[in-house]
Every structure is written in structure tokens, then in C-alpha cells.
Amino acid sequence: MVGRSRFAVLSSYGVVTLLLLLTMFPFGIMISRSFKSLYQTGISQIFPTLPLHYGNYVIAWNYIARYIANSVILVVLTLVGVLVMSSITAYVFARYDFPGRRFLFMAIISLLMVPGILVLIPLFVLISRDLGLKDSLLGLLFPYWAGGQVFAIFVLHSFFQTLPEEMFEAARLDGAGHVRIYWNLVLPLSGPILSVVAILQIISTWNDYILPLLILTRDSVRTVAIGLIFLRDTKFPQPGVEMAAYVIASIPMFLLFLATMRTFISGIMSGAIKI
């Protein structure tokens, strides 16, 4: 920048770094405590102590491996279902005209305005009493498929509309049907946008805890987010173990972030803007 004093630059580095450190502070404590034995938490609640106590991670893993497995299964099934159904539906609405198209599309998009809190209780009654899916991952899978699709269709539909019509005409002249065009033409062109949708879906499924709290009451079926909530109440592990469990639960999303940084950020931002 022109005319900025050295002091101004240094102080903005200082302020930004301070804000960053304060933001990271609770997570720093989490990691520091996760390596402490019970005795070491007595020496200092917060600051790291030596020797590092790796054993906490082994114990924590034994506590939450089951929850992690449940979450992974749920995330994978949710993701596949949402991507397949929403991309097909978005493709149909974006590239074909048929009676009722406008009305049906508005019917989907209007669901974007429905906040989860309105349907929380009826959904809970429907799943656990009417359908008898309490304590079953299916009881979450179906509403996730339904809820996840709406925004995915909205995003994918906008993207599919931008694809040039000439391409589709050429494919149709070659005798390709709806499904062939979708599979051989639309999908290969949609990699980036599909991965944004996928990441948003993965994060929101992994992190959701309100509906799971209602549907999954049996310990063995719990997902990792709600498993952590009950960790202290039911099993009362040592503080270090508890923090190690938090760290382990954060690792999958951390790895996803490292692998897909740019897409990860777009996914999170599009999710935030969806409201």
C-alpha cells in the first residue's frame, strides 16, 4: 500500500495475529489437555505438561469408535442419496419442459424458506412413532435425503441451466436418451459444483445433533456429535480422555479440509448463505 507507515503495517499484523490466537485458544486448550493424565491436569488445567500422555487417545478411541463408524455410515449413505437424486431432479428441471414444470420446481424451492425448527417436532413424531424408526439410522437417513436435496437441487439447477443447449441437441441427434445424456454429458461437466454440494452435505451431516438427539436414544446407534455430549454424563472418563475424544471427532473434517481447501470453503460459504 502506498504511504502506509511501517508502524501501521506492523500493528495490523499484530492485531490480526492476536485475534487469530484468541480464536484458536479454546482449541489449543483442547489439544493441550488431551495429552494430560489426571495427575497432570492437577498441575495445570490449561498449559501443556510433559510427558505427553498418548494413552488418552487409545482410551478415547475405544469409547467413540462406534459413534464414528455410525457417523461415517450415515454420511456416506446421505451423500450418495442426495447427490444422485438431486442431480437427476435438477437436470430434469433445468433441461426439459413438461406440464407442471414451473409449479413443481417452485414447490421444491419454497422449502428453502422453511426453517428446521418448524418441522422438528412433527418430524420427530413421524419418524419415531408413526414410522417406528426410533434408534435406527434410517430414521435420520430419510429426512436428511429429503432436506439435503432441496438446496442441492437449487444450486445444481442453476448450474445445469448454464450448459449450452447445442451440446444437448447434438447428443439427442446421436440418439442419446435422458439417462445417457445425464450420465455421459451432464455429470462429467459438473465435477466442481457437485463437490461443493457434497462437502456441504458431509459437514452438515457430520455436525448435526438436534434431530439425532431426538431420534437416536440408544447408545450403540449414536452418531459422533451426540456421542460426545453423553460422554461425560454416562461414562465419566478422565478429562484428558474427554478432550482426546473431541480431537478425534474433529480429525475427519480436518483431513477433508486439507484435501479440498478451496472447495471446502465454498461449500461452507454456500451453506451459510442459504439461510
Add this chain to the structure above:
Amino acid sequence: MASTYAEAPSARLPRARAGEKRALPLWQRVWRARGLYLLIVPTFGLLLVFSYYPVGSALYHAFTIWDGNYSRFVGLLQFQRMLADPYFIASVINMVRLLIFHVGVNLTVPLVTAVLVFHLPSDRAQYWYRVLFTLPLVVPGVVTVLLWRWMYDPYGGINALLKAVGLASLAMDGLQPRSWLGSTSTALYAIMFAGFPWVGSINMLIYLAGLQAIPNELLDAAAVDGATGVQRFWRVEVPMILGQIRLILIMVIIDVIRGFGNILIMTDGGPGHATMVPGLVLFRAGTRESRLGYASAIGLVLFVVILILTVINMRFLRPLAEEGK
């Protein structure tokens, strides 16, 4: 965001079969498009059962007494009960306090952070600060909430810190270590303080994206005119990212109105109703108290408020916010 893509003119879209004339009777057009309807059946089947039906159920049961099995239509009774329920009244007051706090904080801290990062002279440094500020987002929200719950514990992080910096008297409440979430006088403030320093990574990134979209000529012109950092902030940057500012304003308001997960975990609304919020009154009525009609009525009220805000956002604010992308 994706919605900026222009709407494709539907006249150019092919019908189910090429060469088909518009003049065909409706049933024939429907019949010809049967393959397409088949493709969207799974989506609509799921939405019908798990989206439209619960919405209808919520809207209807807001006017009933409902225990989950049996319901009886009672008109506006549940809404009258709301006005007479001290827990609900307290929850609305708490919500307003949280709103004021979160709006104030989210319009300042992430914005200032974004401006500072934006003006760092090195592109590499900008990039790394962006990445590092994004990092807290990988931690599941529930972990962040549980961490803060522990921070406020009588034997938790805040009290340990206070002792470490010589403020041990603050860490005590009489002869007991202070329980920040357990006392009526501190609980709501503790909930507000959680998340300090409230950079709110997503909001920071949204502001930053807005700043990066400001044409360089504008910033250069400001520099040539000898504008100070503060002048440039108020006269160039803030006007250019008004869209983002309004977007975040609406997002924060909606999040506070419908949010209760963090409070459910940290205090469950207590002590007493010191940290109760409407969403939590709904949650408790709908689960532990078997007052599902009451829960539905609260849900309807929150929905209407959020709907009004969403419409304002879609009509007036979203287009503005997306100009900058």
C-alpha cells in the same frame, strides 16, 4: 453463489420428444413426458413424506392440543398460553438481548478483521491468515460448545486462567469456585461471551470476498487523494460491501431466532429461565413435556418471523450481496 446464473429461456428447452407441437392436448403432453416424471418421483416421494407432511402437521397442530397421539382443535388457545407463560416471555427477552449482542458483534469484529487481513501487504500472508481463520470451522459445532461448557465449569478453563493471571478473587463465588453457567447473574453473559473474540470465520470470509471484489481503481483513487485508512474504510470500503453487511445482518438475526442447540447443551435454559430462548421452550414442550401443540404454535410464530426476514433478504438483499462476488 449459483443463483446469479441467468434463467435459461424455457422456450428453448426441448420438450420430452423433439419436434413436438405445443398444440397437443395436456394429457398427451403429460404422457409423453412420463419418463421425466419417473425420474423425479424419488425426490417428490421423499419431500412429500419428510418435508411437506411435517410442515402441514406443524401448521395444523399449532391450533390444537396434541400429545403426539391424539389432538383436539382449540383455535388460538396455544398462542394465548404463550403470552401467559413466564418461561416463554423470559425466553423472548433473552432472545432480544442475544440479538442485540450478536448483531453488534458480527457487524464489527469480523468486518475489522477482514479489512485488516485485506490490507496486509503480502499476498502470501493474506492467504495464510484466511486459511488459519477457516480452521475453527473444521471442528464440529458440538465440540466447540462442549469446550466452552468446560471453560465455564467451576473447575474449568476460565477460573484456571483467572487464577493464573492473579485474579483469583473473580474465580471465587463466596467460598465456592464460581460456576459461570450456574448463576443467574452470569449465565446469559457467559453464553454471549462463548466464541470470544467472535471473529466468526464464515462472516469474516464473506466480508473479505466483498472487499476483494472492490475495483482496484477505487482503492487507488482513494490513496491518490491521500485518504487515511479510516477515511477509506468509511467512504470506500463500507459503501462497497453494504450488500455483505446486510446479508450478515439478516443471517445473524435468523440464526439467533431459531438457534438453541448451544444453550441446550450448555445450560438447558437454566438456571431457572435465565438463559431460556424460544427455540428451547419449543424443544422442551415438544419432547419432555408432551405439549406438542404448544411446541407447534411456537414453531409457527418463529417461522412467520423468519419468513418475513427471508423474504426481505431474497427481495432486497441477496441481489446486492451477490453483485460483489
